[in-house]
Amino acid sequence: MEKKDILEGIHMLVSNNVIGDKQLASRYKGFRGELFLENYLTSKYPNYKQMEGGIIISKDSNESSLDNSLYLSIIPEEDFDGSYVEVFSFLSKLNFQKMYLISYTDNWKELPVMKYANENISLNVPDIIIHEFDTDTNTFKTTSNNIEEITDFFTTIENRKKNSYPILESTKQWLIDNLEPFSTSQLIKIYLNRLFLDGYLGFGKEKGKPSDIDMIVKTSENVYRLIEVKEKDLPKFAKKGFGLDVPRLNDLVRISYETQLEYYLIVRQINNQTERELVAWKFIKIDSFFDNVKEDQTVIGGTGMRSINSKNETLICDYNLFNNL
Structure with missing residues (x-):
């Protein structure tokens, strides 16, 4: 995908899953902080391995994202190695109901992702493989490429919620301008996290408190x-x-x-x-x-x-x- 398409996709996903433009701006400021840190760590600590964090979403708790919840991390297929087995083994101590690692390849096609205002919105989606983490054996088992394996963890809202406050065009342009300087590969990571969190889930599913782990770093001492x-x-x-x-x-x-x-x-x-x-x-x-x-x-x-x-x-x-x- 070209950078302009990624930026438009991020905006489409996030803007349809926040209550207004102030909340949209807060989300983008979070993206900026994470991307700036990636660049800073790459320059100052080149021996550290930067790993993807993950999305945490409770099925029904509004007190903590960690109760009765799902953990999901999305990485390029070529990054899938033993480090993620180790990380998931540590995180499994939190007793998530489900833990998934999704790997993707650079093969994109346009598919329906979410319904908004009675309109099916289609976006670019890569080929994916879903790996469920088995906490008994501390191993991943490849299950499918069917996204419903993950989305069915949550109950569908038949009439998807809408923004409570308007999203201004000036806000959109300011936000896109703030992300444009980052690399295409960095923006794809943001896009894919929002594809799952906002596109496949978002206002279209009943769920509890969401949160995430922004980044995982593996030091030179492992x-x-x-x-x-x-x-x-x-x-x-x-x-x-x-x-x-x-x-x-x-x-x-x-x-x-x-x-x-x-x-x-x-x-x-x-x-x-x-x-x-x-x-x-x-x-x-x-x-x-x-x-x-x-x-x-x-x-x-x-x-x-x-x-x-x-x-x-x-x-x-x-x-x-x-x-x-």
Whole structure:
């Protein structure tokens, strides 16, 4: 696929599965942070292996994405190796109901992906192979290329939900301009994650809380580390530091504890929300973050993916506890 088609596809998928353009912009800022980090790690730590994280979606829990949930990771066929067996073995300690690795090849065709406003939307889809992880034997078993094996985990909504607020054309163009500088291969990874999360699932399925693991890094010492990426400026009316919303923080702590893998928050610190120019790369262990904030009172964070009328309870960790990456 050409880059312009990928960018249009990302926008089609995401814009039809958020409640409005503020939430759409929040999603794109998340993409930017992850892609900037990929480039930074490639240049500074070339001996580290960057691996795909995964999508976590609860079937019915609105408290935690980890309860009664499915884990899904999507990778190019040529990247499928023993490292993913090891990672899935660690993550299986979270007792997911289903764990899938989807590998894909560079062979695309246009297929119906989602129905929106009584219209079937077709998008480019690669050839895929679905591998289910067997937690008893710690092995993958190739099952099929039938996407319904995954989508049937969730109940279909006959009348798919729609945006609550309009998506502005100016917002679309600003967002596409912000992703265009990244490589085609990077954008394909974003596109395929959204293809499954927004296209095949999204507003078309009943489901609980979703979340993800942004990135997994395998160090030169063959140690796996889980990464949470944020792009943030310093708050103006709260203590100096960087925050996480409380349910997300609780999930990260739980994932790290149950898998015994170190989880890191990496922040692309920016100067402000308008110019978004890089100030520094900062990081902290999630355990250290939690220890700093566990006795604190929450503050109200940004809108994020919520409605403008909802509250985003956030805990802010002291800036001086973050290290330079």
